[in-house]
Amino acid sequence: MALGEFERIDRFFVPLARGAEGAFGLTDDAALLPDAPQGSAWVVTVDALVSGVHFLPDDAPDLIARKALRVNLSDLAAMGAVPYGYTLALALPRDLPDPEGWLSRFAEGLRHDQDEFGVHLLGGDSVSTPGPVTLSVTAFGSVARGREIRRSGARVGDDLWVSGTVGDSALGLKVLTSVIDPDESGDPQLIDRYRLPQPRIRLGPGLVGLATAALDVSDGLVQDSGHLAHRSGAAVRIEAGAVPLSPAAHRRVDSQPALLHDALTGGDDYELLFTAPLSARKGVVEAAAAVDVMVTRIGSVEAGQGVRVVGPDGQVLSGLKRGGWSHF
Amino acid sequence: MALGEFERIDRFFVPLARGAEGAFGLTDDAALLPDAPQGSAWVVTVDALVSGVHFLPDDAPDLIARKALRVNLSDLAAMGAVPYGYTLALALPRDLPDPEGWLSRFAEGLRHDQDEFGVHLLGGDSVSTPGPVTLSVTAFGSVARGREIRRSGARVGDDLWVSGTVGDSALGLKVLTSVIDPDESGDPQLIDRYRLPQPRIRLGPGLVGLATAALDVSDGLVQDSGHLAHRSGAAVRIEAGAVPLSPAAHRRVDSQPALLHDALTGGDDYELLFTAPLSARKGVVEAAAAVDVMVTRIGSVEAGQGVRVVGPDGQVLSGLKRGGWSHF
Numbered sequence: 001m002a003l004g005e006f007e008r009i010d011r012f013f014v015p016l017a018r019g020a021e022g023a024f025g026l027t028d029d030a031a032l033l034p035d036a037p038q039g040s041a042w043v044v045t046v047d048a049l050v051s052g053v054h055f056l057p058d059d060a061p062d063l064i065a066r067k068a069l070r071v072n073l074s075d076l077a078a079m080g081a082v083p084y085g086y087t088l089a090l091a092l093p094r095d096l097p098d099p100e101g102w103l104s105r106f107a108e109g110l111r112h113d114q115d116e117f118g119v120h121l122l123g124g125d126s127v128s129t130p131g132p133v134t135l136s137v138t139a140f141g142s143v144a145r146g147r148e149i150r151r152s153g154a155r156v157g158d159d160l161w162v163s164g165t166v167g168d169s170a171l172g173l174k175v176l177t178s179v180i181d182p183d184e185s186g187d188p189q190l191i192d193r194y195r196l197p198q199p200r201i202r203l204g205p206g207l208v209g210l211a212t213a214a215l216d217v218s219d220g221l222v223q224d225s226g227h228l229a230h231r232s233g234a235a236v237r238i239e240a241g242a243v244p245l246s247p248a249a250h251r252r253v254d255s256q257p258a259l260l261h262d263a264l265t266g267g268d269d270y271e272l273l274f275t276a277p278l279s280a281r282k283g284v285v286e287a288a289a290a291v292d293v294m295v296t297r298i299g300s301v302e303a304g305q306g307v308r309v310v311g312p313d314g315q316v317l318s319g320l321k322r323g324g325w326s327h328f
Numbered sequence: 329m330a331l332g333e334f335e336r337i338d339r340f341f342v343p344l345a346r347g348a349e350g351a352f353g354l355t356d357d358a359a360l361l362p363d364a365p366q367g368s369a370w371v372v373t374v375d376a377l378v379s380g381v382h383f384l385p386d387d388a389p390d391l392i393a394r395k396a397l398r399v400n401l402s403d404l405a406a407m408g409a410v411p412y413g414y415t416l417a418l419a420l421p422r423d424l425p426d427p428e429g430w431l432s433r434f435a436e437g438l439r440h441d442q443d444e445f446g447v448h449l450l451g452g453d454s455v456s457t458p459g460p461v462t463l464s465v466t467a468f469g470s471v472a473r474g475r476e477i478r479r480s481g482a483r484v485g486d487d488l489w490v491s492g493t494v495g496d497s498a499l500g501l502k503v504l505t506s507v508i509d510p511d512e513s514g515d516p517q518l519i520d521r522y523r524l525p526q527p528r529i530r531l532g533p534g535l536v537g538l539a540t541a542a543l544d545v546s547d548g549l550v551q552d553s554g555h556l557a558h559r560s561g562a563a564v565r566i567e568a569g570a571v572p573l574s575p576a577a578h579r580r581v582d583s584q585p586a587l588l589h590d591a592l593t594g595g596d597d598y599e600l601l602f603t604a605p606l607s608a609r610k611g612v613v614e615a616a617a618a619v620d621v622m623v624t625r626i627g628s629v630e631a632g633q634g635v636r637v638v639g640p641d642g643q644v645l646s647g648l649k650r651g652g653w654s655h656f
């Protein structure tokens with residue numbers, strides 16, 4: 001027999017709210033946020049995900065849960081905030097087979113990432129829908145007041161940096177959707193990157209006071225560089241040859257050079273793209289090493305506007321400017 | 329030509345974020361909450377709405393926007409919190425005809441209620457969906473620290489109170505969905521109550537220090553009384569004859585007495601249901617008068633558990649305990 005709404009909340013969600021005092025065990029109409037840490041402000045962000053748009057309909061419920069949480073944690077990291085908790089709105093199809101089984105796995109995914117990232121469920125709403133699985137997470141973090149990293153602070157002459165590697169997720173999605181043929185050797189890594197972003201929650205706060213501007217790469221490296229440039233009133237130059245690719249992505253691009261375009265514009269990377277003055281190079285490298293994250297200088301901030309991607313031969317690569325993530 | 333995502337945000341949503349300094353004009357990955365007012369804590373609540381479940385598919389976009397905002401403001405009011413702002417996650421059907429026209433009206437609705445209730449948009453996410461219009465609002469308010477009104481504070485002997493009138497919304501929905509025949513004289517009021525809840529945002533904060541427990545009636549008076557009783561470890565007795573009905577609802581119930589059941593269990597009322605000691609009667613009446621909201625004593629808190637609804641003849645009305653709001 002199917003569980004009622006309150007039994008579902010009790011079984012699957014109340015355990016996730018333990019440890020957040022102001023969540024009142026999800027018994028009330030609303031939750032209390034504690035005071036932000038001394039000298040800090042609360043940061044809030046929201047991201048919505050829809051089955052068939054932001055994840056594949058047959059993705060496992062635990063991975064959907066973790067992706068929804070992680071894309072929000074990535075937004076917090078981009079601003080330099082330390083994550084604290086989140087609220088969840090979940091719309092489940094009326095005709096979902098075995099909704100309790102689905103919710104059980106979904107809650108397991110949340111539990112896993114709550115433990116990994118040190119966050120708690122603060123409140124939520126669960127409804128039914130005649131449409132696809134749809135969820136939105138609103139995440140809370142804290143950052144030293146006035147020291148949040150914005151998109152608008154890049155200055156001409158700053159270095160442009162990116163964390164981790166770029167393009168894995170976009171190439172992984174191409175494998176998953178059979179746009180390119182599978183290749184057993186390196187593809188699982190690409191697919192994993194698509195299914196499960198790695199939010200840079202420790203790097204972000206480490207960049208406070210070093211980075212002049214930051215965002216997380218969700219639309220694609222080129223397009224998000226454009227956002228940063230636009231908000232900062234400057235131009236960005238990217239050295240294509242400097243953009244860090246994983247070994248798996250390298251193999252793909254080596255055998256099919258056109259895939260470089262996809263790597264640079266495909267999106268869903270959830271790496272931090274940030275700028276910092278030359279004087280901060282040592283600090284950036286140390287901050288990244290302290291949290292065991294690779295960072296790479298991939299370009300610079302210049303006078304002007306827009307994004308130029310320059311190849312190893314110094315030629316500007318064309319056809320990239322309008323790139324970006326597309327719904328599949 | 330359709331607008332891009334960023335043009336849509338600029339045109340329809342950025343104006344709604346003016347006045348909230350930490351929203352940064354929606355340019356960044358996240359927003360900053362200001363410090364809560366001196367001695368206060370932030371309260372957060374989330375509600376999701378789905379077309380065809382929580383509103384009718386042909387409801388006007390401005391009314392959908394206002395309903396989504398208001399059901400959240402109602403949750404804040406139930407805890408005694410003064411509203412401050414909200415974030416929005418909006419999933420729009422890919423094949424929505426004239427999405428700009430829809431968004432324009434939707435934003436107008438938000439603007440109207442932002443002005444009416446003194447709140448601002450803090451951030452959001454707009455996505456496309458192969459399903460129905462789906463939205464979730466996360467709302468923020470503040471309440472004096474430690475003085476929030478919970479569901480669990482009712483004590484044996486307390487009065488049970490409700491604001492406004494009960495049942496209009498449930499009867500309005502029955503008219504809208506042709507379950508009962510339209511009646512020109514009073515039905516517009518019933519339908520309006522369904523389409524546009526009136527959150528008691530001024531009464532809620534006025535009850536801080538007076539009410540021992542509160543919630544907003546969304547599932548139905550009887551069912552929500554049960555929630556309050558359960559969380560407080562007590563029983564609730566409701567005098568059916570004391571439950572305030574609007575003139576329009578009275579006419580309906582007089583001509584078709586079985587509709588009283590629907591009024592008491594139908595839900596979507598968004599009135600405040602609260603308990604207070606006898607010593608607070610004068611205070612409650614004064615607090616309600618100060619914000620020009622009617623309040624009515626409809627019962628009391630007793631030892632035991634569950635809800636008893638007693639008719640004018642002293643007989644317990646049966647068949648109500650399992651009532652409550654059902655998805656249409």
